Amino acid sequence: MNATREVLFTNVRILDGTGQQQPYGGSVRVRGKRIVQVGRSAGGVSAGDALVVDAAGATLMPGMTEAHTHFSWNDAATLAGIQTMPLEEHVLWTAKVARRYLEAGFTSCLGAACAKPRLDVVIRNAIDSGQIPGPRYLAASQEITVPGGLGDEMLPHLPFPEFSFGVVVNGADDLRRVTRMFLKYGVDTLKLNLSGDNFVPGADAKTTWMTDAEVAACAEEVRMRGKRIVVHARSCASVKQALRHGIRLIYHASFTDTEALDMLEAARDEVFVAPGISIIYALLNEAEPWGVSHEKAVAMGYEEEWAAACESLKAMHRRGVRVLPGGDYGFAFNPHLQNARDLELFVKYLGFTPMEAIRSCTLYGGQVMLRPHELGLIKEGYLADLLLLDGDPLANLSILRDPKRILAVMKDGEFAKTPPVAKARTWEHAA
Amino acid sequence: MADVLFTNVRIFDGGGEAPFQGDVLVQGNRISRVARSGYGSRPPSVAGAQMIDGAGAFLMPGMVEAHTHFSWNDQPSLESIQRMPPEEHILWCAQVARRYLDMGWTSCVGAATAKPRLDVVIRNAINDGTIVGPRYLAASQEITVPGGLGDTTAPHLPQAEFAFGAVVSGAEEMRRCVRMFCKYGVDSLKINLSGESITGMPSEMSQFTEEEIRVCVEEAKAWGKRVAAHARSTWSIKQCVKQGIEVIYHASFADEEALDLLEANKFNHFVAPGLAWLINTCHHASTWGLTPEVTRKMGYHRELEAAIESMKAMRRRGIRILPGGDYGFAWTPHGTNAKDLEYFVKLIGMSPMEALLSATAWGGPMMKMGKEIGYIREGCLADILLIDGDPLADITVLQDKARILAVMKDGEFHRAPPVRHTRANRWAA
Numbered sequence: 001m002n003a004t005r006e007v008l009f010t011n012v013r014i015l016d017g018t019g020q021q022q023p024y025g026g027s028v029r030v031r032g033k034r035i036v037q038v039g040r041s042a043g044g045v046s047a048g049d050a051l052v053v054d055a056a057g058a059t060l061m062p063g064m065t066e067a068h069t070h071f072s073w074n075d076a077a078t079l080a081g082i083q084t085m086p087l088e089e090h091v092l093w094t095a096k097v098a099r100r101y102l103e104a105g106f107t108s109c110l111g112a113a114c115a116k117p118r119l120d121v122v123i124r125n126a127i128d129s130g131q132i133p134g135p136r137y138l139a140a141s142q143e144i145t146v147p148g149g150l151g152d153e154m155l156p157h158l159p160f161p162e163f164s165f166g167v168v169v170n171g172a173d174d175l176r177r178v179t180r181m182f183l184k185y186g187v188d189t190l191k192l193n194l195s196g197d198n199f200v201p202g203a204d205a206k207t208t209w210m211t212d213a214e215v216a217a218c219a220e221e222v223r224m225r226g227k228r229i230v231v232h233a234r235s236c237a238s239v240k241q242a243l244r245h246g247i248r249l250i251y252h253a254s255f256t257d258t259e260a261l262d263m264l265e266a267a268r269d270e271v272f273v274a275p276g277i278s279i280i281y282a283l284l285n286e287a288e289p290w291g292v293s294h295e296k297a298v299a300m301g302y303e304e305e306w307a308a309a310c311e312s313l314k315a316m317h318r319r320g321v322r323v324l325p326g327g328d329y330g331f332a333f334n335p336h337l338q339n340a341r342d343l344e345l346f347v348k349y350l351g352f353t354p355m356e357a358i359r360s361c362t363l364y365g366g367q368v369m370l371r372p373h374e375l376g377l378i379k380e381g382y383l384a385d386l387l388l389l390d391g392d393p394l395a396n397l398s399i400l401r402d403p404k405r406i407l408a409v410m411k412d413g414e415f416a417k418t419p420p421v422a423k424a425r426t427w428e429h430a431a
Numbered sequence: 432m433a434d435v436l437f438t439n440v441r442i443f444d445g446g447g448e449a450p451f452q453g454d455v456l457v458q459g460n461r462i463s464r465v466a467r468s469g470y471g472s473r474p475p476s477v478a479g480a481q482m483i484d485g486a487g488a489f490l491m492p493g494m495v496e497a498h499t500h501f502s503w504n505d506q507p508s509l510e511s512i513q514r515m516p517p518e519e520h521i522l523w524c525a526q527v528a529r530r531y532l533d534m535g536w537t538s539c540v541g542a543a544t545a546k547p548r549l550d551v552v553i554r555n556a557i558n559d560g561t562i563v564g565p566r567y568l569a570a571s572q573e574i575t576v577p578g579g580l581g582d583t584t585a586p587h588l589p590q591a592e593f594a595f596g597a598v599v600s601g602a603e604e605m606r607r608c609v610r611m612f613c614k615y616g617v618d619s620l621k622i623n624l625s626g627e628s629i630t631g632m633p634s635e636m637s638q639f640t641e642e643e644i645r646v647c648v649e650e651a652k653a654w655g656k657r658v659a660a661h662a663r664s665t666w667s668i669k670q671c672v673k674q675g676i677e678v679i680y681h682a683s684f685a686d687e688e689a690l691d692l693l694e695a696n697k698f699n700h701f702v703a704p705g706l707a708w709l710i711n712t713c714h715h716a717s718t719w720g721l722t723p724e725v726t727r728k729m730g731y732h733r734e735l736e737a738a739i740e741s742m743k744a745m746r747r748r749g750i751r752i753l754p755g756g757d758y759g760f761a762w763t764p765h766g767t768n769a770k771d772l773e774y775f776v777k778l779i780g781m782s783p784m785e786a787l788l789s790a791t792a793w794g795g796p797m798m799k800m801g802k803e804i805g806y807i808r809e810g811c812l813a814d815i816l817l818i819d820g821d822p823l824a825d826i827t828v829l830q831d832k833a834r835i836l837a838v839m840k841d842g843e844f845h846r847a848p849p850v851r852h853t854r855a856n857r858w859a860a
Binding site (some may be wrong): 086088089091092093095096118119121125244 | 469516517518519521525526548549552556561562713
């Protein structure tokens with residue numbers, strides 16, 4: 001887009017993403033890739049040469065951020081089902097998912113792990129170079145795990161790394177080597193599986209797998225290169241381990257005790273928690289068609305985890321720890337593009353107000369993407385990542401996962417989804 | 432998908448007759464009506480159809496590229512194609528597939544791929560709608576011999592992953608290789624029967640034993656697959672005819688015996704010479720170190736002369752010559768493929784009509800689709816181009832994206848005609 005090209009949204013209800021401000025009527029002007037003017041009144045705005053989008057009262061809010069994204073999960077029911085997709089198909093799948101996230105209103109996604117070593121890096125690069133459409137993306141490594149832990153999908157008689165969903169390491173030196181390999185590939189984040197998961201027989205969610213020496217080796221390398229570690233940490237011990245090692249983005253955090261909560265609160269200006277609770281909810285209540293009945297899910301430990309997670313996250317929210325949406329979409333029972341459902345669950349089960357839920361994917365989104373000064377808000381000078389919504393998300397959060405209600409998506413000042421209204425106007429003007 | 436009525440267009444129907452003024456109705460993915468408009472006639476009204484007033488534009492069948500390499504990455508050497516990692520490579524292929532469709536090639540025949548599964552995966556992804564691209568037949572890698580065209584391994588780096596082609600030696604290795612690609616799901620096997628001067632082995636030299644070739648053809652036929660050959664040398668052309676290799680690429684050095692053989696079997700073979708590659712290698716590749724002096728020394732200037740003579744003779748004898756060939760090098764970038772048609776007219780004596788037919792009427796059987804594509808006729812699949820200009824007067828208009836007003840594949844617009852046309856229709860309606 002021409003740097004001087006302007007788009008003027010008029011007659012919009014502005015939900016600015018700060019969480020501090022009730023929506024108000026006004027107009028927003030975008031020039032090039034940034035928001036240059038946010039006006040409060042409907043009148044007195046000169047359109048000039050701008051493309052005018054008269055929103056007729058639709059809500060304009062910042063593009064959403066998904067804090068725990070797996071583009072390469074392929075909506076299969078098992079880890080092995082993801083892993084057996086061949087490389088070439090997997091890249092095309094990942095590209096397709098990236099485009100769909102953007103069109104669904106996620107203008108930023110934080111990669112939480114990919115299924116083959118380079119998938120995330122290649123997709124991030126292809127998005128950045130304009131080769132494919134997709135959200136802003138931070139590329140992750142594969143899940144790094146230890147023998148027998150979550151992500152070690154090798155069978156005893158097929159002990160080949162290609163069969164493994166994650167990278168299996170053993171010992172600090174090994175972890176350092178693998179960390180360096182992913183850093184060489186160009187990842188933004190390293191993913192460590194510190195705890196188990198109820199999905200994995202013999203490595204349930206309350207177990208903790210890595211030694212401090214292993215985590216420290218990874219942390220040292222990552223710090224040296226200015227990158228970030230993110231962790232799968234469901235168990236209480238793994239949450240504490242992560243905090244001890246200075247890890248600032250914690251996924252799940254289902255099981256906590258007072259000490260863990262105190263540690264989280266003490267670090268609340270730096271720490272983010274993205275619990276990904278929808279997968280627990282889905283396994284407990286909705287996974288029967290894929291062979292996980294409610295009884296089976298209970299036996300796997302999901303009922304206990306759901307109760308613990310709700311308590312832990314409510315406590316974190318009360319204590320001012322930033323809890324963000326996103327997590328583990330891309331399974332058959334928790335498919336891609338339902339991600340905004342997290343916000344509804346936050347309100348229903350964790351005591352969020354709708355405004356707090358919105359803030360968790362806007363203000364906090366810019367922060368977790370490490371660009372708080374220019375991303376996540378409707379504010380002059382900020383990047384023009386915007387959603388135009390038919391309806392009021394504060395009254396009904398579920399419109400955020402309804403493609404028909406998402407009228408337009410803009411990233412970097414360019415429409416990824418063009419408003420239908422604008423199309424019609426162009427027609428009439430042309431005629 | 433909505434029905435589309437093209438009105439007020441000059442229709443080139445692919446049958447070899449002069450274009451006529453008329454209307455074309457597309458319903459679903461097929462052409463359901465082609466009507467001549469006479470003096471005073473009015474366009475038929477079709478309820479619910481999108482009307483496209485062509486304002487006299489030239490409407491023709493989508494073109495077929497007979498020798499396509501989506502995975503060649505516009506680089507100057509085989510090694511630099513090969514060094515692209517598989518993840519980037521598949522995204523590149525997807526991007527290139529779209530570029531072909533942009534340029535009016537609604538069908539492409541894969542002639543070889545740079546890594547084992549690239550072509551197959553792209554074909555499948557096009558067919559299931561994951562990506563946008565032409566109809567596509569997927570090829571194997573180039574099958575070659577140690578030291579032959581496509582063996583880019585180095586003595587100290589002998590790993591198969593360094594090889595551009597699949598390197599085999601002996602009949603049973605050939606059989607294993609063919610079976611592997613058939614398992615992967617290719618539509619055709621590519622075998623390199625002659626050398627290629629730029630890679631070290633002169634184009635006039637040949638490779639493979641007759642037994643190895645026989646096994647390749649036998650095994651491919653057992654799987655119901657097609658064989659296509661890189662065949663620049665005289666011997667290799669004759670082998671194609673003798674062993675029943677349907678698709679002959681290049682065929683530069685055809686002697687009388689080769690021409691006689693081809694003529695006697697002319698409905699069993701397709702020839703795609705890839706002239707633009709030879710011409711650009713001889714004259715337009717200095718930027719990449721291939722000055723005319725260098726390429727003359729390599730023998731390409733002599734080959735170009737021989738190829739032009741061979742093609743002239745084949746044309747006289749009624750052998751099917753098709754456009755396409757080896758686009759995807761730095762000096763023959765993807766998307767410029769319609770150059771071949773220009774050279775057919777300028778160098779080998781085809782009329783513009785013959786050149787158009789080579790990209791349309793002969794494209795159907797080349798795609799193994801008979802007369803389902805390549806024609807603007809009732810019942811045919813709706814692969815349609817709308818051209819601003821008259822390719823019969825100036826064949827080069829097909830090289831200009833801006834002159835290709837619209838591209839329709841399978842009844843759906845890949846590139847819809849520009850707004851002014853739509854607007855005109857609105858007024859008309």
